[in-house]
Amino acid sequence: MPPAAPRPNPLEDLRYWWDSSVAWVNHHWLQIGIAVGAGLVIYFLLSLLRTFALKRAQSAPGQFTLTDIVGRVIHKTKSTVLAIVAIRLVAGYANPPAIILATIQFVFTIAVVLQAAIWAREIVIGLIQRRAAEGHNETLTNAMGIIRLLISVALFAIAGIVILDNMGVNVTGLVAGLGIGGIAIGLAAQGIFSDLFASLSIIFDRPFRVGQAIKYDNSSGTVERIGLKSTHIRSINGELLVISNTNLLSKEITNYAHLHRRRVTFLLNIVYQTSPEMLRALPGLLEEQVKAAGHEFIRSSLVTFSASSLDFELLFDVFSEDFDQVTAARTDIAIRIVEALGEAGYEFAYPTQTTFTAAPDGTMIMPYAESPKPKTAPARTAKPG
Template sequence: MTLLSLAAATPATPKTAPAADPLAELRYWWDSSVVWVNGHWLQIAIAVGAGLIIYFLLSLVRGFALKRAQSAPGHFTMTDIVGRVIHKTKSLVLAIVAIRLVAGYASPPAVVMETIRFVFTVAVVLQVAIWAREIVLGLIQRRAAEGHNETLANAMGIIRILISVALFAVAAIVILDNMGVNVTGLVAGLGIGGIAIGLAAQGIFSDLFASLSIIFDRPFRVGETIKYDNSVATVERIGLKSTHLRSINGELLVISNTNLLSKEITNYANLHRRRIQYAIGVVYQTTPEMLRALPALLQAQVEAEGHEFIRSSFVGFGASSLDFELVADVHNDDYNQVIAARTAIGIRVFDEMTRAGYDFAYPTQTTFTAAPDGTMILPYAESVTMKTPKSAQS
């Protein structure tokens, strides 16, 4: 008697399965498997062959993609991240995927098919969690490499733990849900626990996320000069909880990241041009013609120093001066060079104005005396003649 005739003569599955005796239940499933193998050996053989071919092709594609990704230049590039994701693809997962693709062809018993589906779901969910972790960590490390940020590099350990816990917690919930477990209470419990932990460590997490915000948004970097509140300082270190600033007077300012981002910050690092202004006052005795010529004279001095003239105009009548303003732009990133340019322009303006006969005003008071008839005269009588010595007359 052949195997096919034996399979035809044998019932596909027993009519009932014993429920009480575990040994009898195990024997029942064994008998069912034997009947299935005897009745579908050809389909099983074809499915096994097809599964091996699919597994081989998937492994070949993974190896080819990994080789191409690893041969690409650069570190923490998008190609490098893709290579890391491919490298984390497990061979066991490829085998389970191949089995799942061909399992239906062999018409396995319901319990076998359910087992294959369950194992496939668990493997795929865990593999997706691993892929997601590698992608997120790769993007974070790429950002850290772009900015050469030591703080983020040092924090990668705790970031890896937090991301792994979050992703695998979601994966566990998905797996339990596919097993038929009611995860509503579990999700609610995790949410309440997360809220409790967040409230307990609110200050720490606030500074941590503020640090990540500084790292990714990059309002400033280490070595740059910024103005925070009323302080002008250079950034020395960006930590997970606080940032160290060195003020222009030499003091070390340690400011929590949350407080640092809560106020306006002025960054002087990328200031490619700086505006300088002068307030110039001349005496009231200056003639109108000289006043009209003053803006052009000031413009000529700025352009002679090689800087950009913006404007020069009459501002108003001061208490003891006629006030003008001079505005110019210096195109230079180095603040020391800007200071030197401001000094050079100021000295040149003073020199040229002095040569042209302008008198700079300074706070003074002039007393005028009135004659008996009300005429304004000088503080001294012009009619008084200076007495000369007799020796000089002779």
């Protein structure tokens, strides 16, 4: 049976490290002094650069601009990180022992990774706040607390994994465990996270905003509030529709806010007794009324022969985003058409039906009594003379 390996003695390791450090200082004191001086100069230059960049960024006008975000990132740069970077840059010149160099490298890795996580957090949060400020989105502003927490947890979890990987720890199992845990949490809160990400999609993609009129599925109304889980829409009839963000994005949405023009359609029913000349002149007459009102005429034509009328279609555009103005324009055009057609001798048709009856032998029978024929005086015969 082989003898058991001797257990390491921490005191002996500490004594060995101390003796190596003392020997290193005694033999390389000049290089150490030069490295310390160079490190101080580097730290001073990095601090001066940070101060200069921070002043330039803070002096720029506006809030939540790209310059403001850069200034916030620079402001979050720690002086400790600058000192560790300076030490790492000059450490190789002093020829330190392997254990000291490894310690410096380890501390440098931790500092840089954590600082990178802080920078990334400030950049992402700054961009989100900038987006919220552009759209004046109260929902996103109120949700910044939970968004900041989620971003911080995600970034620092990644930073922790990177640090452990540089320490030589096998992080494969840890990553797999975090992945399984994330899947479990996602399945448990699937509805909440689905609505949350749908809300962020609405906020950033902006298919509509608060105060805009939209049509969702078979409902129409004005958006009153965009929440983290649901959106409130005030319908045309006055009801408040509360729709989950996931369901809202799963259907086609029509936004009426950016209609620079609105198309209006009229269907005119003209009687069959109208002459062909008048039918040919009708599209031109309708075009005159539309242009006289200051709107854009699209077309007018006979579209079908209905049971009781000849149907003409009129299409024109009203250049306005205000639906009230469009409604007023439609009313004005309708009244103009009624006046013009009445003056030109046109008649509007209304549903009528004529019934014809026949006798059993097929002889047509009038649906009303025939007018009596006028009586004629009997002819007088001449008397023989």
